[in-house]
Amino acid sequence: MSMLKLLEIELYKISKRPRTYISFAAISAIVLIFQFAFKADGENYMNLMLQGINDSFQLDKQHAMNGYFMCYIILNTLLVQVPILVALVAGDAISGEANMGTLRLILTKPVSRTEILVAKFLASIVYTIMLLIWMAFFSLMLSLWIFGSGDMLVFRVAGEVSQIMQIAQDDIVWRYFAAFGYAAVALTVIAALAIFLSLFAENSIGPIITTVCIVLVFTIVSNMNIPIIDQHVKPYLFTSYLVGWKGFFYIATTQDGIPIKGSIEDLKSIQSSLMILIGHIGALILLSIYIFKRKDILS
Amino acid sequence: MGQYIVEVEGLSKSFASFEAVKHISFQIQKGSVYGFLGQNGAGKSTTMRMLLSLIQPSSGKISIFGKPLKGNEKFILSNIGAIIEKPDTYGYLSGYDNLKIFSKIFARSTSQSALDALLEKVGLKGRGKDKVQSYSQGMKQRLGIAIALLNDPDFIMLDEPTNGLDPQGISEIRNLIGHFSKNEGKTILVSSHLLNEIEMVADSMIILHKGEKIAEGKVKELLDPANTLVTIETSQLVSAIKFIQESKWCSKLVSNHALKFEMDKAAIPLLVQFLVEHQIPISNIQSNHSLENYFLKLTNA
Numbered sequence: 001m002s003m004l005k006l007l008e009i010e011l012y013k014i015s016k017r018p019r020t021y022i023s024f025a026a027i028s029a030i031v032l033i034f035q036f037a038f039k040a041d042g043e044n045y046m047n048l049m050l051q052g053i054n055d056s057f058q059l060d061k062q063h064a065m066n067g068y069f070m071c072y073i074i075l076n077t078l079l080v081q082v083p084i085l086v087a088l089v090a091g092d093a094i095s096g097e098a099n100m101g102t103l104r105l106i107l108t109k110p111v112s113r114t115e116i117l118v119a120k121f122l123a124s125i126v127y128t129i130m131l132l133i134w135m136a137f138f139s140l141m142l143s144l145w146i147f148g149s150g151d152m153l154v155f156r157v158a159g160e161v162s163q164i165m166q167i168a169q170d171d172i173v174w175r176y177f178a179a180f181g182y183a184a185v186a187l188t189v190i191a192a193l194a195i196f197l198s199l200f201a202e203n204s205i206g207p208i209i210t211t212v213c214i215v216l217v218f219t220i221v222s223n224m225n226i227p228i229i230d231q232h233v234k235p236y237l238f239t240s241y242l243v244g245w246k247g248f249f250y251i252a253t254t255q256d257g258i259p260i261k262g263s264i265e266d267l268k269s270i271q272s273s274l275m276i277l278i279g280h281i282g283a284l285i286l287l288s289i290y291i292f293k294r295k296d297i298l299s
Numbered sequence: 300m301g302q303y304i305v306e307v308e309g310l311s312k313s314f315a316s317f318e319a320v321k322h323i324s325f326q327i328q329k330g331s332v333y334g335f336l337g338q339n340g341a342g343k344s345t346t347m348r349m350l351l352s353l354i355q356p357s358s359g360k361i362s363i364f365g366k367p368l369k370g371n372e373k374f375i376l377s378n379i380g381a382i383i384e385k386p387d388t389y390g391y392l393s394g395y396d397n398l399k400i401f402s403k404i405f406a407r408s409t410s411q412s413a414l415d416a417l418l419e420k421v422g423l424k425g426r427g428k429d430k431v432q433s434y435s436q437g438m439k440q441r442l443g444i445a446i447a448l449l450n451d452p453d454f455i456m457l458d459e460p461t462n463g464l465d466p467q468g469i470s471e472i473r474n475l476i477g478h479f480s481k482n483e484g485k486t487i488l489v490s491s492h493l494l495n496e497i498e499m500v501a502d503s504m505i506i507l508h509k510g511e512k513i514a515e516g517k518v519k520e521l522l523d524p525a526n527t528l529v530t531i532e533t534s535q536l537v538s539a540i541k542f543i544q545e546s547k548w549c550s551k552l553v554s555n556h557a558l559k560f561e562m563d564k565a566a567i568p569l570l571v572q573f574l575v576e577h578q579i580p581i582s583n584i585q586s587n588h589s590l591e592n593y594f595l596k597l598t599n600a
Contacts, residue, residue: 005403005404006404008403009400009403009404012400013389013392013400016389016391016392016396017391018391100387100389100390101384101385101387102387102388102389104348104353104383104384104387105383105387105388105401105443105446106404107351107352107353108351108353108376108379108381108383109376109401109404109405110372110373110374110376110377110404110405111373111404112372112373294355296314296348296353296354296355297348297353297354298348298354
């Protein structure tokens with residue numbers, strides 16, 4: 001039994017479940033609402049964002065609110081919610097089968113438990129990537145079509161300092177590819193966590209809610225600006241690295257403050273964040289395999 | 300492999316401090332229908348799950364097709380078809396789709412005609428395209444059997460296959476078991492909490508109670524008609540017992556307070572004739588196997 005066949009079976013099962021499409025529908029709805037709201041009242045939003053710097057910085061607001069900018073705003077919002085949508089499918093991987101009683105049926109077939117778990121994990125990755133492609137299409141392609149293109153503004157708050165960066169139009173697309181790639185890895189951590197938790201339950205509600213709770217609590221802690229937490233807690237929370245994709249939009253500048261085309265301000269930080277996330281994925285999957293291989297199937 | 304498909308020795312399973320299966324041993328002969336009998340919680344399903352590697356034994360040895368189960372799971376499972384407890388399948392998929400998924404696991408042909416033939420074999424002809432969630436319990440059971448047969452297994456395990464079925468469904472499952480055994484030479488392990496179910500389909504059986512083996516052997520020997528328990532109801536019990544105690548039937552009487560005999564089933568008409576000749580009115584006669592009586596005692600305990 002090849003892994004490809006098992007993956008094909010898992011993807012077929014995912015494609016036939018109605019809950020799979022809830023995520024796609026949710027993303028479409030949220031993005032469309034955003035786009036409608038910005039089309040109708042985007043200028044007020046820009047005024048709000050530029051409140052403190054309006055006097056010192058002349059900006060063509062209409063031109064600044066283009067498709068690239070819209071996509072960045074949407075991603076900032078959506079990438080907090082998407083983990084929930086990933087958990088919806090990945091949290092069901094083992095526990096859903098246990099609940100339906102099909103887990104014992106699969107395991108009475110000549111397939112190893114490791115193969116089954118890896119196939120389910122790979123299927124979750126494919127689902128996550130499909131979700132991101134869908135998100136990219138709606139938030140980037142559709143926004144470009146509605147709002148047009150142009151240089152992109154990035155608002156950044158680092159501690160007490162607010163900053164606006166401008167990225168040239170021909171320096172943006174590769175950054176989005178890189179950001180979506182990073183997001184795929186980040187969301188795969190959520191999928192691995194949900195699969196791990198689904199080993200311990202016989203219905204999918206438990207692992208889905210637990211995954212969401214862990215992500216929410218860790219995200220809140222990751223966003224706290226308290227020195228002791230910054231130093232001793234945040235480095236150990238995977239959620240601290242989930243938003244690392246933003247790093248691709250933090251462009252390096254010359255000493256005179258002129259953006260350097262094709263540059264990234266802190267590539268090393270992105271690389272180390274990626275390694276930490278990949279480490280989480282590896283650890284969670286290896287632990288899941290270890291537990292699943294020894295688990296008595298009583299469902 | 301020899302004459303046995305399954306050889307189990309000293310098999311035990313504990314969940315924390317609860318001993319679900321206690322040191323049981325048995326062998327299943329090739330081509331036979333072997334019955335697992337026991338009330339709910341007797342350890343039947345746990346034992347079957349251990350035979351399928353779903354549960355790891357606490358101790359003991361399992362060999363199937365002449366090979367130890369541990370380390371040979373893939374080979375062994377590729378020659379087994381099983382339904383454990385309920386025949387659960389993917390309700391949101393059609394019968395065909397369920398069969399296709401599992402046939403891919405076995406890398407078997409998924410041609411429409413092959414699946415049609417299988418569905419016809421289990422009595423689901425014409426329902427393959429319907430979603431499983433619209434199936435009756437009996438149809439789900441038959442689909443489960445079709446999935447179990449996808450790999451043309453040498454050994455079939457059916458855990459309580461008649462549970463939740465109507466009389467017609469029960470009869471159909473019984474016929475299927477008979478067909479697989481007699482016409483296709485398959486070895487079958489079937490469990491039930493009903494003695495008559497096992498009696499009707501199995502050649503040999505093991506009785507489990509609270510995780511322990513309490514009886515094992517050929518069904519015909521265990522349910523020997525020479526050991527039939529006969530209960531006769533009469534309005535003249537005292538006179539009847541007096542006549543019986545003075546006759547050759549005395550040795551068969553198992554109680555002095557009721558007309559209960561352990562005797563050959565064939566001799567019941569002679570006993571009735573004897574009572575009628577002594578003008579003892581008979582209002583009811585009941586006969587059951589002593590094993591059934593024993594089993595019922597355990598069940599009621």
